[in-house]
Amino acid sequence: MSTIITDPALLTGQATEDAQPRKIGQYVTTNHIHYDGHTGQIYKIWLLNFLMNIITLGIYSFWGKTRLRQYVAGAFSLNKDRFEYTGTGKELFLGFLKAIPLFLVLYLPYMVASFMDPEAIWPLVLLVPLFYVFPIAIYSALRYRMNRTNWRSIRFGLDGSAIRYANLYLWRWFLDIVSLGILIPYSDVKRYRYLADHASYGNILFRFEGRGKDLMFIHLATYSVALGLLLIAFYGFQLIAASFAMMQATAAEYGLPIDEAVFFMLSETSLPGALAYIMLPFILFPLVRLIYKTALIHEMTNHLYAGDIGFRSTVTTTGLIKLKLGNFFILMCTLGLGMPYIMQRNLRFFAQHTQVRGDLETSDIKQVTNRKSSDAEGLQAVMGLDSGLM
Template sequence: MTGGNMAALEATFYEVLGIEPGATLAEIKSAYGHQLKHFRERINAQDRPDPALLDRVHEAFSTLGDPLARQAYDASLNPEPAPVVIETAPPAPPSIPAAPATPAADADEIHEENFSFTGDGGEYFRIWIVNLLLSIVTLGIYSAWAKVRREQYFHRNLLLDGSGFDYHGLPIPILKGRIVAFLLLVGLSTAQNISPLLYGVALLLLLPVVPWLAVKAFRFRAHNTSYRGLRFSFHGTYRQALTVFIGYGLLAMITFWLAFPLFYRQLRKFVLDNTRFGSTPFECAVTIGAIYRIFLFPALIMLLLMVGLIIVVISAFAGRENPLLMMLLGAAFMLIPLLLISIQALLVPYVQARTANAVWNSTSLGPHAFISRLPIGGYIGLTVVNWLAIIGTLGLFIPWARVRVARYRAEHLAIAVSGSLDDFLAAEATAASALGDETAEMFDLDIGL
């Protein structure tokens, strides 16, 4: 830690925020917002500040923004002089019953802390366009470095209680994972060209590899994500992954996707129940009934579309000698791409919004519960506008679309904190230091895109 950082940590809360001791609450809030903006500018400029400084700014705002806490803090800065003791003590005053002590704030009091996303579309566009051009020029090799830049941008601009998340992944492990995925795809393609039997054998041999790759990827992503310097971790096993991806995955396929909601629910529980923040595990209690209710409406829509497509095909065969009918059927077939885009723009965000609410509203981190209030109609509208803008700009609107989605989802996500979030983080940091790094294994593979 530099001398400047040490001086900042030893400064008073007023000096940390750059305000006078007589500042009003509005001035305190304004100064706090200015400091957060300054930190964000430093992060975006790759000049990462000491996390302890950001914690100091947050502590200053939490104290000075609370009138009672500020009064106590001011008293600690200017202690009253000790009373002068005289030799002859005055007569003792009559005994007065002590006033009942004001009860301390309930340590288990629950309050909401909202997430927020501070990224900007124009700002991310500059990162996105450079990533795209360099990935094309290097035939995809730079895509690993591009992912690191993208993940760092979105992590660092996602804030909770004034502090941002961070991403620590390195490009080489990501590149290694993509090389492995590429080689597997090349092997499958080669087997398919040689003979169907060899292709089937290759698929069977690949099945046990998929859960292993998934566990490695989940561990890599969790281990390289942190909040206030404390990292996440993933503790799922290969056997659990084999049950989810092969067991429930195959069940979904052989039931013509009727069991897909069951597979989806098991997958979300597998990821969340095996993820920890520090030493505290997440717990997802979403029910299978809640997930099935979400997928029921899209399933009915898809069923009606399939029935309609079958009717069109049968009509085409039955009326192939009628020119007018064939013309109408041709026009119907031409509308299929538009229909697919409509499904992507309407049904997919519908499922995404409802599953996000169902899963997060059933998830907790120790004594703290998550709250998701993502509006279904609003999220569908956001997706439709993004799609139209992306099509209208030939893809150039993609960075703005991603930022808009990240901001919208963050604005509707909160965590119901039981007690003090700062106390919880301090306890987790202490536990992490005492236990050491349980994830000593080198997480050197990531197949995520």
């Protein structure tokens, strides 16, 4: 389980002379990612940020976010060396200030138009540029984060163009809609490929060799189950409509006041059953799709390479379901106060199920100094895209 054979000669069974002296290279070491962040410390930082955001009207969020990221990055280690986040709150804040004018310029036409004609729907067209900014913001933020993260003094990087990524992102989004969701795996893979193929660690370039085709079967299988669930929900909606009609008719006939009419609807019509018809798909659909999500994680991880270093994911669908269901219930039961714990669960899960395969010690990794770097993730902050978790 912990070994993969990389020498093509060994795979084909033709032991050549060349293969002899490279015995050690045949077996690839598995490096586990460790995460040892303390829930208590995460909680304290989160709480401090929450309180300081109140006191400073949100201005502190940039420094708070930075502190949390520093802690989380430092809690991850690979081969006993810790990751490091070097971004600063000041950078984030300045990036935010820079992004405000751009955001206003894009938002202003819509604002003016909807003031002029509050009833009209057409001004929504003016919001289209904002859709374009959305993926640009995601990409630039990721670039910033990677630039400010290092391991063993070597920085990560993300080249490529945020605009190209946005074009790809929106084009795939369009195709997803036009194909009624059938092409989703191709879109997932293509978007990820753009990111992965432009990512780097020092002079080592990442590359992604996964294919959408690999995911098609699982996607279509879970997707058709989802469609079936949709039909059930649709039936439920029809039942509800019928219950309402029946209630209205009865209320009109007997002149029932509103509370009695509602009581009638709950007790005498098929409304409660109908609610179950609707609830069931809403619960089952995300769970079924986690099967696809697992396959996607495997595809994204197992076909990612950085030079001669590979990656492997050990995520299982049941593991993912447990994680997500647990998160959901924690969130519900704690009314959001369990957020740091959810974060902790996610980080642990990631560390536990991700392996780095290859010889990290002898790989010749060099720093690259003139790499594209972004100011900060200002756009993301202005648009409120960042979930504030990491």
